[in-house]
Amino acid sequence: MNVSAKPERTRLSAEDWEDAALRLIADQGVGALAVEALARQLGVTKGSFYWHFRTREALLQAALERWEQYGEREVISQIEAMPDPRARLPELFRRVAHEIAPHRVYAALLKALDHPQVVPVMARVSQRRMEFLTTIYREAGLPPPEALNRARLTYAAYVGFLQLNFTLGLPRISHEEFDAYVEHMITTLTPG
Amino acid sequence: MNVSAKPERTRLSAEDWEDAALRLIADQGVGALAVEALARQLGVTKGSFYWHFRTREALLQAALERWEQYGEREVISQIEAMPDPRARLPELFRRVAHEIAPHRVYAALLKALDHPQVVPVMARVSQRRMEFLTTIYREAGLPPPEALNRARLTYAAYVGFLQLNFTLGLPRISHEEFDAYVEHMITTLTPG
DNA sequence: CAATAACCATACGCTTGAGTATGGATGCTC
DNA sequence: GAGCATCCATACTCAAGCGTATGGTTATTG
Structure with missing residues (x-):
């Protein structure tokens, strides 16, 4: 079982706190990560929190590591499994463009690059993704x-x-227009 | 005269506070904008601040408006003055790429899109810039x-x-490599 | 079914930073 | 140079948020 989303009134684990932290970060940013606010949201008090974590920093650290591992392993492996290298780029683009939810944490962390704790995490994640992208471009024929x-x-x-787009709400683009943008991006950035 | 950079011990004006605020924002982000810190940096105390501004929000607001007006008028007008439309894009790219200082405030504000005050400012500025870019692309021959x-x-x-790059410090790129990147970007994004 | 461990509540202390009150210093003006 | 406006310092209050201390409750285990 272990439904850890709504206040099920069961007792909490450290992972529950980490998940809640990530949800809060996605919604309101790292700056809004306060222990008393989180506790309220989970239906408990600070007393619970400080049993699981030594400090607020520790929670943030654990949540970040959890997020980093949870990763986007599936996406990468699925793309890598595609036989035709030239077909991988468009597929990757369309996929990323239409799955907004997983990117909300990343977008939030992007706005928190002043916090020393998030910098190394973001550096690693971004680095890995860019290396993946580089490989795909090479396999698609680019020197x-x-x-x-x-x-x-x-x-x-x-x-x-x-x-x-979803941090700043720049000209709320329509669905058709967005699809057109994605296709434009594909043709512009795909070699050949 | 009015040298408003170092502690010249002359009396301060509201504009001095706004400039100092923008400097601090560029250096440490909007979150670090505290009145006592600013006062220390200017060699005075809060007493001075609350004479010029009613609240911290008011200062941020004034600083943002100042920044928005100060604008990048020169760049735009200089680019527009170029006779050959096709030459405008590369020139704009190279210019923006090599003048880092003016973009530091923009980058800092980008990380502060949770603050309700900066959103409309950033929306307007980004909108204007994108319209300018769109015009250039049309004049360069794109439908x-x-x-x-x-x-x-x-x-x-x-x-x-x-x-x-200069928020996250992703792979500290060398000068030659950076120039190569800019050129690659120009050839990729310029039509024709 | 004790007894120990895991989990949580309540109540406190401490620090930071915003905002206020008030009086002193400095410049301007007639 | 007296008087008013401008600018600033000092000394507070107040709220938020982290962290601690301590005791109570629920689960688990021998």
Whole structure:
């Protein structure tokens, strides 16, 4: 069982706190991560929290590590399993474009790059993703140095899109228009 | 005269506080904007601050408006003055890429999109810049709908670059490598 | 069914930072 | 140079949020 979403009034584990922390981060950012607020949301008090964690920092650290591991392993492996290398890029783009939920934590952490704790995590995650992108571009036929730069460009476009669209609410784009944008992006950034 | 940089011990004006606020924002982000810290940095105490501003929010608001107006008018007008439309894009790219200082406030505000006060300012500024970009792309020969999408893509790449490079310190790229990246970006995103 | 461990509540102390009250110092103006 | 407006210092209050101390409750185990 172990339904850890709503106040089921069962006793809490450290993981429950970490999940709640990630949810709160996705919703309101790292700055809003306060122990008393979290406790209220979980239907308990601080007394519970300080049994599971030594400090607020410890919770943030644990939540970040949890998020980093939970990772996007499935996406990467699924894309890698595709036989045709040229088909991987468009598929990756469309996938990322239409699954917004998993990117909300990443977008929130992007706005928290002043906190020393999130920097190394984001550095590792971003690095891994960009290496993956670089490989895909090489397998799609780009010479190594160009593949690297193209990956940088693509990933920057991804990050910027996150900020501009569901952090800032820039011109609330319609569904059709959004799809057109994605296709434009694919044709512009895909070699050949 | 009015040298408003170092503690010249002259009396302060509201504009001095706003400039100091912008400097602090560029350095440490909006979250670090505290009145007592600012006062220390200016060599005075809170007593001074609360004469010029009614509240901390008021200072942030004034600083943001000041920044928005101060704007990047020169850049835009200089680019617009170039006779050959096709030459404008590369010039704009290279310019933006090599003048880091003016973008530090923008990058800091990008990380503060949870604060309700900065959202409308950033929305307006980003909107204006993207419209400018769209115009340039149209004048460079792209049909209107594509010009808009290309502008979105380009601006997203810009925003993402800010985050990834001098907020997160992603792979400290060398000068030559950076120039190569900029050129790659130009050839990839420039039509024709 | 004790007894021990795991979990949580209540009540406190401490620090930080915003905002207020008030009086003193400095400049301007007639 | 007397008087008013401008600018700043000092000394508070108040709320938020982290962390601690301590005792109570629920589960678990021998």
